Amino acid sequence: MARQPLLADRAFYLGPVFRDAADRHGAVFVTLDRPLDVSPGLGVDLSYRVLADVVDELSGRLWEAGVRPSEQVVVHKTDNVDIVLLTCAVSRIGAVPVLLSPTLAGPVAGQLLQRLRRPWLITDRAKLEGPLREIDDLSMLVRRTLSVDDAPGAEPLEKYAGAEPPTPVRLHPREPALITHSSGTTGVPKLAVHCAGAMWNRLVPQKAMGWPTRGETAALHMSFVHSRFYHLLGVLLRFGSPLVLITDPDPATVGPLLARHRPGIVETHPNTFVLWEELADAPGAPLSRVRSYGSTFDAIHPRTVKRLLNASRRRAPWLIQLYGQSETGPVAFQWFTRRSASRADGRRVGTGIPGFTRVRVTAADGSRARPGEPGRIEARTRGRILTYLGAREHYERQLDGEWWQMGDMGYRSRLGALYLIDREVDRIDAVHSNLEVEDTLMDRLEELREVVIVPGVDREPVPVVCVRNERPLDPERWREATADLPAMAEPRQWRFEELPMTATWKVKRVEITRMLAEGARA
Template sequence: MSVAADGFRTYVDDNLDALGADPEREALVHEGRRMTAGELRDLVYRMARALRAQGIGRGQTVTLLCGNLPETVAARYAANLIGCRVNHLYNKLSAEVQAAIVQDVETRALIVDPRLTERAVEVLDRAPVKDVLILGPAPIGSDLLALAAEQSAEPFPNEARPQDICTIRHTGGTTGHPKGICTSFGQMRNLRGRLPENKGDRHRQLVCTTLAHAAGFLVDSTLNSGGSVVLLEDFDAEAVLATIERERITHLFLLPPLLYQLMDHPNAAHTDTSSLTNVVYGGCQASPTRIADAVRRFGPVLMQFYGQNEAGGISVLKSEDHDVQRPDLLRSAGKVLDGVEVVVRDESGRDLPAGEHGEICVRSDQIMSGYWKQPELTAEVLRDGWLHTGDVGYLDANGYLTIVDRLKDMIVVVGGHVYTTELEDLLNSHPQVLQSAVFGVRDEDRMERVHATVVRAPGSDVDEQRLRDMVRGERGAMYEPARITFVDALPLTDAGKPDKKQLRLRAEQEAALA
């Protein structure tokens, strides 16, 4: 058992001990390559020693520019084991934004997926770092795997302390100064304890979204509990369905737009998905109508997890609450997790009673340390131990939490506020609509107008006017979109959320040309 001199254990210690308890079990699968628990454990210790040999150590930043490789998991564990803070870049950001982040977090070493060496060169031209380490042979940097192979795989105690920063995760857009969310090693242990339970050696988790996002936490939980992780590089509905059947996947995490694509794929009807026992969704608002469709397609295996990088886990809507006859429950984010406090407050900071809309505020031992080098922004969202999430919602009399909108997405129109998720729910309820995204666009008078982008079901003929008539009839003129456009698929962010910034930009450009 690996324990630091002061007795503090990190999540990495826990996972390395779990890997060592059954070294022959299959831990990671990637493109037909299968890595045992023992092999992964040895690689982590070897990598950690290789990093230390480069002079890298506690309190420094290691940035990952990596896809979903087994070695990516090992590199994160190795860096955290020696007390480094880890920043994992989203691969689909521009080189300019990636470079700004690399520089901002004071990167000491950049660890690069060999498939991303060209992008690494672009980033390094803008933001040079002391050490460039490649997960394999490449024309730039040093081969970290070769360096690790020269090192011992003997265990050693972690070098982190509870208050040291463990991870810096960036969020909040692709322009301006990015927000780096800092989580300490102590908070990482708390967070892992609040994730959906993944127990048993038959648990097989499929990862098909970036390890830089929520999937990374699920890998940690799975490996800790004795399960196996199958890694896909990115989401492709056909590939995901085939992998579920071939690898007998039991656990799956998807953001709602990706879940919709999965169940709408033609292969879904004749793919054997009976191995699935737990399909977790979250990360952005889900449509009750589409979630009901998913329950009918995959069975009573769905669970919604609501959380934020800033706040950790907040609430869960369990599988037994996924009643297709109860759209009110499907609309909610479930009940607040044990150990988490939630209040709903108005603009003056007053706690609101059940049923009233306000900002969701959270208090728990998972809340971030703060935003990297942004004390004023940290003070704005962290007040008296409460994190102000920026989400608008309400708690009902039975303790179910419902998210209505993001404060920044709420559209202010003449006569009141339009909650984008409520309008999306209504549009998605139309039998010929698969998905929608609602957002505000300012006109020449700087007034916000409601816009919607809609993905129609194959073969449907519903048009803009019919949908506008439906909205006006159901919700009134205030909610009626000024414009509805149709697309084959919604653009998504790197994490898999609808990219409303891109949709808004498109609408503004179209308006300028009109």
């Protein structure tokens, strides 16, 4: 028992983050781009204190409804910031939030619900009357259904408004504290089980990285069901940063919002940064005060890095890139400055985080690959998840002792820097690195919003391209840009919205290959 306080100090709990921040920093502003579904009357100009009160009040409603510690509570609703508040409220009473992306198809959500222990479900009318209608007998998969609105067939959370918030509950640091799911780029997502102890080991190095920008206004457009968001939130709330939380990434609405608040920190998904390149020259100079950009989830194109950094009028802005997975948290990082971005290799994803992560590359026979030799990327980290819920065997197959197989191919330089080649499942024999060719094309053709090279029916490389404003691709410019690149099939032009994507805007390459094989045409 004497060690319990020490254990508690080495754990990251989501329940108290807003209340602790409000007690430490007071009424720091939080701006939303749309009102909360759970409390629309509060509007969009809020504060740490207001959000802490909402979390406490929601936890009282959930407790009054009957939710108890260690029970699983699925949050699956229309995308909005109240996903975050509901997650913290569930955690505050010691229950385990299970975050399912708003973008999941109904049958996929149903498969994930089957892996749980008859959880509670918090949702809304749009989900119950939309994707969830495709699930056969939803009531048999969940204990009870609560709704943030007046959805038929569910109990409204409003029914329990005014209930007294219970005393906060903290589970042991090695017990499940949060369940998220993998991206699902290669099939049905896996449920990743996080504990507070491992989450603390992800948080600490990110606090160190955030120290130089402590207190700067932060604008975030990120998946609210991804563990990365909660670690970044923990860092920003600790340092008292004003927040601008964005659900709609459309530059037409984001530009004026950022121009009004002049954030010093901006973080979003790499593909959203590509979309936001046009903010570099937007009216009001919305990116002019940015000191630090944050990019995670996927590698970012060098062209995008250069445009973002050049849009800032700060003396020495930077972009920090984190490489990792939901299962591991960040395992490698690197910084880009204006000077380094001009000669950046988009395949370089950095080095391990000293004291927290180690990265290695192994050859086909399992031995350590020599510098420059391609192989499987593996990581050793204190932030690894406990297991895959309902798929323990798959989790064990990912492990080599304490080393986790990232599913990527890459190599290390003589100085230890890690370079990413491709996902193992995406390799094409005729192309050294799909990702490297994509970076080259994005740099040469500024009109491209995205280019993805996938294997075709005969494993030939097929480029699928998306052009800004849906203009036709200029065939002559394409021929010039690809003249010295590996031979590829004729490009297929799709609308960006037609690309199958994950919640973090990762392109589902395997799905595109399937669509091409079935003769899908955009």
